[in-house]
Amino acid sequence: xxxxxxxxxxxxxxxxxxxxxxxxxxxxxxxxxxxxxxxxxxxxxxxxxxxxxxxxxxxxxxxxxxxxxxxxxxxxxxxxxxxxxxxxxxxxxxxxxxxxxxxxxxxxxxxxxxxxxxxxxxxxxxxxxxxxxxxxxxxxxxxxxxxxxxxxxxxxxxxxxxxxxxxxxxxxxxxxxxxxxxxxxxxxxxxxxxxxxxxxxxxxxxxxxxxxxxxxxxxxxxxxxxxxxxxxxxxxxxxxxxxxxxxxx
Amino acid sequence: xxxxxxxxxxxxxxxxxxxxxxxxxxxxxxxxxxxxxxxxxxxxxxxxxxxxxxxxxxxxxxxxxxxxxxxxxxxxxxxxxxxxxxxxxxxxxxxxxxxxxxxxxxxxxxxxxxxxxxxxxxxxxxxxxxxxxxxxxxxxxxxxxxxxxxxxxxxxxxxxxxxxxxxxxxxxxxxxxxxxxxxxxxxxxxxxxxxxxxxxxxxxxxxxxxxxxxxxxxxxxxxxxxxxxxxxxxxxxxxxxxxxxxxxx
Numbered sequence: 001x002x003x004x005x006x007x008x009x010x011x012x013x014x015x016x017x018x019x020x021x022x023x024x025x026x027x028x029x030x031x032x033x034x035x036x037x038x039x040x041x042x043x044x045x046x047x048x049x050x051x052x053x054x055x056x057x058x059x060x061x062x063x064x065x066x067x068x069x070x071x072x073x074x075x076x077x078x079x080x081x082x083x084x085x086x087x088x089x090x091x092x093x094x095x096x097x098x099x100x101x102x103x104x105x106x107x108x109x110x111x112x113x114x115x116x117x118x119x120x121x122x123x124x125x126x127x128x129x130x131x132x133x134x135x136x137x138x139x140x141x142x143x144x145x146x147x148x149x150x151x152x153x154x155x156x157x158x159x160x161x162x163x164x165x166x167x168x169x170x171x172x173x174x175x176x177x178x179x180x181x182x183x184x185x186x187x188x189x190x191x192x193x194x195x196x197x198x199x200x201x202x203x204x205x206x207x208x209x210x211x212x213x214x215x216x217x218x219x220x221x222x223x224x225x226x227x228x229x230x231x232x233x234x235x236x237x238x239x240x241x242x243x244x245x246x247x248x249x
Numbered sequence: 250x251x252x253x254x255x256x257x258x259x260x261x262x263x264x265x266x267x268x269x270x271x272x273x274x275x276x277x278x279x280x281x282x283x284x285x286x287x288x289x290x291x292x293x294x295x296x297x298x299x300x301x302x303x304x305x306x307x308x309x310x311x312x313x314x315x316x317x318x319x320x321x322x323x324x325x326x327x328x329x330x331x332x333x334x335x336x337x338x339x340x341x342x343x344x345x346x347x348x349x350x351x352x353x354x355x356x357x358x359x360x361x362x363x364x365x366x367x368x369x370x371x372x373x374x375x376x377x378x379x380x381x382x383x384x385x386x387x388x389x390x391x392x393x394x395x396x397x398x399x400x401x402x403x404x405x406x407x408x409x410x411x412x413x414x415x416x417x418x419x420x421x422x423x424x425x426x427x428x429x430x431x432x433x434x435x436x437x438x439x440x441x442x443x444x445x446x447x448x449x450x451x452x453x454x455x456x457x458x459x460x461x462x463x464x465x466x467x468x469x470x471x472x473x474x475x476x477x478x479x480x481x482x483x484x485x486x487x488x489x490x491x492x493x494x495x496x497x498x
Contacts, residue, residue, distance in 0.1 A: 161497070162497050162498055165459050165494045165497055165498055166459060166494075166498045169459035169460065169461065169494065170461075172460060172461070174460070174494075181483070210414055210418040210485065210486070211418055211483070212418070215483040216483070219482055219483035220483075222479075222480040222481070222482075223480070223481065223484065226475045226480060226481075231471040231474070231475065232471070232472070232475075233468050233471075234430070234460065234464045234465070234468040234469070234472075234491050234492070234493050235472065235489075235490070235491050235493075236459055236460055236492075236493055236494035236497065237459065237490075237494035237496075237497025237498055238489070238490045238497060240484070240487065240489060241484070241486075241487045242481075242484050243483065243484075243485070243486075243487075244483050244485055245415070245418055245423075245485035245486040246486075247411070247486050247487055248410070248411035248412075248414040248415055248485070249415070
């Protein structure tokens with residue numbers, strides 16, 4: 001298992017769910033991983049779960065100072081990035097009739113603006129021929145009540161992938177999006193105030209998936225590994241749904 | 250390298266180009282591969298080069314009795330199927346004002362009807378969790394003069410992937426399309442008279458591709474491997490573009 005031997009990967013949103021699973025898989029395949037997240041305790045737990053060849057850097061992608069700190073550390077210690085996985089993202093369901101500026105700004109601040117600057121600030125360190133993977137969502141192709149801001153932030157992210165594919169082509173940096181369907185991850189806890197509510201949300205989403213189940217974070221990680229590796233050497237600018245068939249519904 | 254250990258695959262159109270590269274990669278990863286193609290001589294050459302983990306069945310996807318013969322052989326060999334790559338395709342170049350019934354029928358008979366029956370007749374042999382991959386074309390995403398019937402017939406494949414995802418979901422069978430961009434094969438040299446002309450053709454294709462070059466057949470094969478393997482266990486009903494960014498910008 002060494003598709004990423006010698007590579008340096010940065011994973012935002014790396015303390016839980018898809019980001020953690022991806023960072024773990026990248027390290028298993030030989031990469032050195034930097035993981036970042038807002039909560040130090042979760043981050044430290046994630047780093048010890050991964051076990052080796054990982055460094056945790058606390059930070060909020062919506063805060064440019066935190067991004068500078070992350071990349072200064074990477075520059076100092078490794079001097080390069082081969083793979084950037086932008087997995088940091090939040091959901092904050094609000095029907096449009098109840099939408100608040102605060103929620104709107106928070107979700108866009110992390111999912112869209114935070115992601116854009118995560119990538120911008122990595123550019124000086126990214127090796128030519130490197131890979132950028134961003135997390136969009138199949139929600140962009142669906143109408144899900146409560147998801148005004150979330151779905152829009154993710155649609156913007158897919159659009160970024162096209163623009164950056166064109167901008168970065170001379171450096172042969174491949175930029176791709178993964179659009180996960182519903183994945184069994186702690187983001188569900190953000191969608192309800194109680195455990196029962198979160199589990200109900202899980203069940204409701206699973207029922208909408210043709211495969212009848214939520215995806216596993218490892219299934220997103222396996223897709224990210226593919227896109228990050230030389231196996232995907234001719235794949236650029238795409239949005240790859242990993243959704244148990246939801247695009248077919 | 251054994252991501253397809255103990256798996257059995259069918260590759261139609263497996264004696265040249267993308268089909269051959271795919272069969273080679275599948276065998277290298279531990280699969281037993283049945284090749285289905287029209288010309289016995291090419292079939293024999295391919296099986297000889299692939300080695301003992303391959304077998305050839307001569308036939309034409311337009312003839313239902315030939316498809317029956319393919320799947321009867323697999324069954325009588327005591328095997329069941331994990332992977333079907335419906336890769337046979339016909340193509341021609343005819344502007345709308347000169348399209349004939351023959352050209353129209355040829356494209357649809359091979360690309361739309363042939364693929365449907367290739368997959369239909371595999372169904373009784375498919376294992377739970379099997380992966381069906383349909384080879385599409387960027388011509389179904391962009392307007393290329395001369396491709397009226399070709400592009401339309403190939404667009405059916407994206408639709409099949411959705412329909413069959415919903416029909417086969419309870420068996421855990423995944424149906425996806427792969428959409429290759431321009432691929433660098435000896436066919437390019439075969440269609441011109443001088444190396445300079447060949448270089449000009451390659452350069453013309455490359456000019457439209459963000460990654461600045463054509464695909465290598467092995468790169469399409471690597472994407473086929475991803476969709477054929479358990480790494481894509483939650484990928485269903487999707488279209489995987491392997492086009493160097495061409496159709497995303």
